[in-house]
Amino acid sequence: MARSCLCCAHPERDSIDAAIVAHAESLPVIGERYGISSESVRRHRDNHLSPSLRALRVQVQDDKRAALVDRIETLIVRGEAMFSDAAGAGQSAQALNILRELRAQIELLGKATGELDDRPNVTINLLTHPEVLAALNVVYTELADLPDVRQRIAARLQPDRLQIEAAP
Ligand SMILES: [Zn+2]
Known part of the structure; x- marks a missing residue:
């Protein structure tokens, strides 16, 4: 002390x-x-x-992070399903709206995790996240019939733009 x-x-x-x-x-x-x-x-x-309080704090952090990631992953999975339905029904405007919502959820995930990390600067490579890869795979597959939309989205979802810099 x-x-x-x-x-x-x-x-x-x-x-x-x-x-x-x-x-x-x-x-x-x-x-x-x-x-x-x-x-x-x-x-x-x-x-x-104290060491025991420090360990407890790490445990609390891990639990909160896991709970948050779970919630957002659930939203992303729901969004994927909605996107598949909309794209399958040829509702490209609605599909685009769902994509924007998915993107917002992914950004939320990055920002929230950065905050929980409590470090001055956190870079999260979302492309290593299995749920994100799965979502993008679904998106690109479903967009095969909509080449113009697919091209616009691909341009906006460049890998470097998927790296979110989260400040505390
Ligand atoms: Zn002190």
């Missing part, structure tokens, strides 16, 4: 530690509640949490 650490010296240190471990609030929010700068909370989190 560092003498200069405001969190360690704080009468409500246990509550601060609990808030850090719960990982439900941002560091500025926690800091503001206890009258401490977010940078001090971050330093305390990185250097002064």
Whole structure:
């Protein structure tokens, strides 16, 4: 414990530690509640949490990330099915709308995961994500009969544009 650490010296240190471990609030929010700068909370989190609290925090992070990924993957699977129906019925306008929604879900996944990671900058290569590859495969297959739409989408879904830079 560092003498200069405001969190360690704080009468409500246990509550601060609990808030850090719960990982439900941002560091500025926690800091503001206890009258401490977010940078001090971050330093305390990185250097002064007990090993057991640190392990618990990692577990909470992993659980939240898994739950989030599950939810968004479910949405992506539903979107794929809707897209297949719309494209199969020749409703290209509706199919395009569903594609936009799928793209939004993928971006949400990247942003949310970046936030949960709590690192200053996170790059997620979505092309390594099996659900994304499956979705794109469905999209390109279904678009075989709509070459103009297929070309427009391919141009907008360049691999480098699928890498989302998520700031905290
Ligand atoms: Zn501390």
